[in-house]
Amino acid sequence: MSLDLTPPQLSATEEARRQIEICNACRYCEGFCAVFPAMTRERAFADGDLTQLANLCHNCRGCYYACQYTAPHEFALNIPAALAEVRVDSWERLARPQALARLFQTHGVAMAGALVVALAAFFWALAALRPETGAGFYAYLAHNTLVAIFVPAFLLPLALIGLSLRDYWREVGGGRVRLSHVLRAFDSAARMKNLSGGHGEGCNFEEGDRFSDRRRVFHQLMMYGFLLCFASTASGTVLHYGFGWEAPYPLLSPPKILGVPGGVMMLAGTAGLVWLKLRATAALGAVRVWGGEMAFILLLGAIAATGLALYGASGTALVGPLLAVHLATVMVLFLLMPFSKMVHGFFRLAALVAEAGKPAPAGGGE
Amino acid sequence: MKDWPETFDLAVVGGGNAALCAAITAAEAGASVLVLEGAPAPYRGGNSRHTRNFRCMHRGPMFPLTGAYEEEEYLHDLMLVTKGKTDEGLARLAIRSSEECLPWMQAHGVRFQPSLSGTLSLSRTNAFFLGGGKALVNAYYNTAADLGVKIAYDAQVSHVHLDGDRIAWAEAEIAGHPVTVQARAFVLASGGFQADLDWLARAWGPAARNFLIRGTPYNRGVVLRDMLDQGADSVGDPTQCHAVAIDGRAPKYDGGIVTRLDCVPFSIVVNRNGDRFYDEGEDVWPKRYAIWGRLVAAQPDQVGYALIDAKSIDLFMPSVFPPVKADTIEGLAAQMNLDPQAVRRTVDGFNAACRPGPFHPTELDGLRTEGLEIAKTNWARPLDTPPFYGYQLRPGVTFTYLGLKVDARAQVHTAAGPIRNLWAAGEIMAGSILGQGYLAGFGMTIGTVFGRIAGKEAAAHVA
Ligand SMILES: Cc1cc2nc3c(=O)[nH]c(=O)nc-3n(C[C@H](O)[C@H](O)[C@H](O)COP(=O)(O)OP(=O)(O)OC[C@H]3O[C@@H](n4cnc5c(N)ncnc54)[C@H](O)[C@@H]3O)c2cc1C
Ligand code: SF4
């Protein structure tokens, strides 16, 4: 029998605690982001404190390149990776059912598999449920059928996320939420303040220790593009029910004015984020979810691409198959919201709101 | 031995703050520059990578500095810590030039942040680097690379050949291969010798082998020794080093800032025999920080033990390693391999000498013991509230004082006069200004000011 002499493996939380305690005795990185000022409130870090710090971290990596204690130094600091592990763990732990979260966070292949299943389902639906009447893509799938499928597919995952966030709030000891906290959180997210590097020149993602704003730019293209597309769909619903104005919509209508630029922005954002992710050092993030994250970006890109193609293909025979593909991608996105990178937005916002509700850190002197 | 294929205008020995300031300044003036950094790339940047701020003169608020800090006050602060052991001309030069350093540093990629939590007292005098010294070093390496400066890592210079009044060549081992480097001018910025424990032991005594080195293991004073052997003028006390009391569990080298302990004013500190040896409450910690290295170094085995009770454990910056913890004084002593009875006696004696009165952790509160041979003159509260905590203290060396004597142009001399193509900057010449003591943030000021002067002079020499 041989003796195992390797040091005991720390759990993600224990490893993050080990590292954060070193930071708390150093504090050189205080100006990069919200994590370090928040850290200075504590002397000892409960699991919930680490969950909160991890969800505040935007993985800008500034604190990795600035750290005098990264490997080969024996302290072996890698805060961006340590916090990424805790963050992903927290999403999995707080999601329900957890097994799904573990599967889809980690495996791009699983996400692709889900997509194939959804595709098959929509092709079947198109064939089986083809309405008698209807214009544009409603000629293929009736509006009511669409609503009947998508409203629950959207709301149920949201409800699951709501439950996760409630548990999150309990775990991190969040206080009473005030409007000012929410506004501050939204302001921070709207500008991606925590990816600014503290000096406004961005983060250390794709060019080693040089700062670059590309990640912030591409992320915002993606986020605002997504929100525009979402607003486009919502405006269509309002027109449909409120004004009896049914699709297809002309170019100068709210759904298209919002949706076309939104789709283009999402596409640009996807391309940029994929490029950045391929250039960035994987070891400074949560390595095990790299595949799942990449698949998630590609899924968003596919939604935008098929959505735009659908506009372009208006009136042609391609509408049917494109519609099936587009709806399948949207369906997968919705259904996997609680189990994919999509949850990051919800948890981040929750973390920012919780942070805004805490007493101001001692930063700048005691 | 192989020759480096190119002849450079300037070869810079070292790869920390002073070296990079010199390299960047010379490259901007049009010189071709080679930087010889003795450390491998992940450890580049010497002690500069451990720093957090530099001390900067300014006449009014200037981000990130508050208020004003003018020449006379700065000089006064320097005189206080060096007890007058400074070259006033060079000191004033460093102080005056520090003002233009801040914008220069920003223009070359360094970013600043407001003074860190727990360091409000420095917000007026010291400008903090965003991300600390390693971020500064990274910014300078990027700037240097963009200017076409060549950088050789793992390039340890062993000899800088003095021929008459000029340096003819330098010998280095680059990634294990001996190489001769030809250049028209040389800047030496290779730091002090504190990482050479043999040298420290010769200077200080065998006790020095128990010292911990707070910074890089690569500053072994090889080039300093080589220059002194060739007759270069020296300055600074060869037997002295700057040492502070740090966590005894710190790594032998490179533990950096996190191993410091700020607990002494709220502790009693005993030696291996369980006896107190100095007034722990003499002054506020920033003013007494630097004497405790020496105090601990003078104790048997060069070790001290700070003992704290539950009342005081939250009053200072968190430590990097958790303290030893026990419910009784005897238990704490036993865990720290001290004689429980001896420590008990010391604590009982101390507790009996404490007097009631108001306690103010942030100011001199005059809460002192009465009747002890070694009084504690502030913050003296009995150790009576479990759990009890303990830290082992050891001397941690920051830098050495012996260096090359330079003039206002950063030029190195021998008895025969200036060496025409040799300049020195940073810790290797800091003894010219810091004869003893230390002023927080002045090391980086000296490196930046004299690095820039050296780079400018060297570029002018080869132009
Ligand atoms: C933990 C710690 C914290 C500090 N904090 C501060 C602070 O906040 N502010 C401040 O002003 N000062 C601080 N100091 C002091 C400060 O680090 C020094 O004054 C300053 O870094 C000196 O800069 P330098 O460029 O001269 O030397 P260094 O930065 O030490 O650079 C010396 C370089 O020379 C290289 N080298 C050595 N020998 C050879 C050789 N033979 N051949 C080739 N290369 C060689 C080394 O690898 C290194 O790159 C601190 C020191 C320590 C240890
Ligand atoms: S990441 Fe490194 S440099 Fe930054 S605060 Fe932590 S220990 Fe200090």
Ligand code: SF4
């Ligand atoms: S990676 Fe960036 S956001 Fe995360 S803790 Fe470090 S500096 Fe902050």
